[in-house]
Amino acid sequence: MEQTALRPRPMPGDGGGGGSGGGPDSGPPGRRPGRRRGRPAAVLLGVLAGMVLVLAGAGLGAVGATVVGAGGLAEPKRQTGAAPAPRSAPPAPVVTRLGVEVADDRRPGALVVAVHVPGPGASAGLVRGDVLLAFGTTRVDSAADLARAVSRARPGDEVRLTVRHRGGGYRQLTAVPGIVT
Numbered sequence: 001m002e003q004t005a006l007r008p009r010p011m012p013g014d015g016g017g018g019g020s021g022g023g024p025d026s027g028p029p030g031r032r033p034g035r036r037r038g039r040p041a042a043v044l045l046g047v048l049a050g051m052v053l054v055l056a057g058a059g060l061g062a063v064g065a066t067v068v069g070a071g072g073l074a075e076p077k078r079q080t081g082a083a084p085a086p087r088s089a090p091p092a093p094v095v096t097r098l099g100v101e102v103a104d105d106r107r108p109g110a111l112v113v114a115v116h117v118p119g120p121g122a123s124a125g126l127v128r129g130d131v132l133l134a135f136g137t138t139r140v141d142s143a144a145d146l147a148r149a150v151s152r153a154r155p156g157d158e159v160r161l162t163v164r165h166r167g168g169g170y171r172q173l174t175a176v177p178g179i180v181t
Contacts, residue, residue: 096179108142161173
């Protein structure tokens with residue numbers, strides 16, 4: 001009696017294996033087991049891609065060396081005379097912030113979508129859903145108008161804000177724009 005359960009079956013795609021040539025696991029008819037198609041094309045494509053990458057790298061290296069050499073960086077230059085003054089970083093520009101995030105509203109004004117706590121907007125009493133209509137004497141028709149008005153303001157100076165609340169009421173608030181640290 002033959003015990004087929006103890007004999008390993010060949011894996012699909014395995015060319016060797018102890019099966020008969022005409023069984024259901026022997027593969028499609030007309031194809032020899034163990035042979036792979038397309039292998040020479042894949043090897044040729046790999047070699048071609050490798051050559052292109054090597055040549056491109058060599059070309060970039062030659063161009064980089066030419067540019068560096070042309071710029072005068074190949075030779076160190078000697079300085080004569082007094083020692084150069086130490087360079088200090090230029091001062092960072094002062095950026096004024098109101099501490100709110102705004103978006104364009106359907107009507108004129110800048111819709112407050114977020115208030116940073118703590119911040120000048122929260123201290124003034126702005127809440128999410130308010131619409132800023134004026135910043136000082138400047139009319140605000142969009143979020144960009146508010147950004148320009150805030151950037152022109154001086155940090156620490158009080159500014160009057162005209163606000164339309166979500167319920168429809170209008171209020172005058174006083175804010176003190178600050179500096180981002």
